[in-house]
Amino acid sequence: KAGVTQTPRYLIKTRGQQVTLSCSPISGHRSVSWYQQTPGQGLQFLFEYFSETQRNKGNFPGRFSGRQFSNSRSEMNVSTLELGDSALYLCASSRTGTGLSGANVLTFGAGSRLTVL
């Protein structure tokens, strides 16, 4: 079955601009999570969506936002970009996102690499 698909894979923006990243989860997966990966901080949790509702949010400023559509596809948006937002943004999906078991571990996409100049 198809994996988690993220678009675009690479993009370059300048400070002050905004960016929208897209994620299509595995078919049947209703939970979508977003993580930011940077060399200094590793992978950090941004937020998690289930049935179009944000259920959990990490410690990121309000410039980072997201949403989920009825087909479980998700987008995240970063407004007023800063140099420090340069990172790999990873999307992950799971069936329900509740409870951890072999059936509910996160499956990650390849990521969207954002460079802010």
Added chain:
Amino acid sequence: DQQVKQNSPSLSVQEGRISILNCDYTNSMFDYFLWYKKYPAEGPTFLISISSIKDKNEDGRFTVFLNKSAKHLSLHIVPSQPGDSAVYFCAASAPDSGAGSYQLTFGKGTKLSVIP
């Protein structure tokens, strides 16, 4: 405050020998631990997990050990193969807070190089 720590940024091992990757955590609420492997230009791939009620879990060449009293877990790869060369992330999760969701807290990763 880093709740999951992988203190070795890199590790080199000869092919056929054992690779041991270590991870320490500080949050006593963590009850589930996972290892992910990441190749360049790809997303992390789930490798193996362990619940806090166990102290060992095996899957083929991969074994994860959990020492709750020391708040330490390790991943053993035996025998190591060149294809195992990747960055390995340790991750942990606490029980559902009631919001119906969980999040993973990751370490910063250890780059494993298996030398032929």
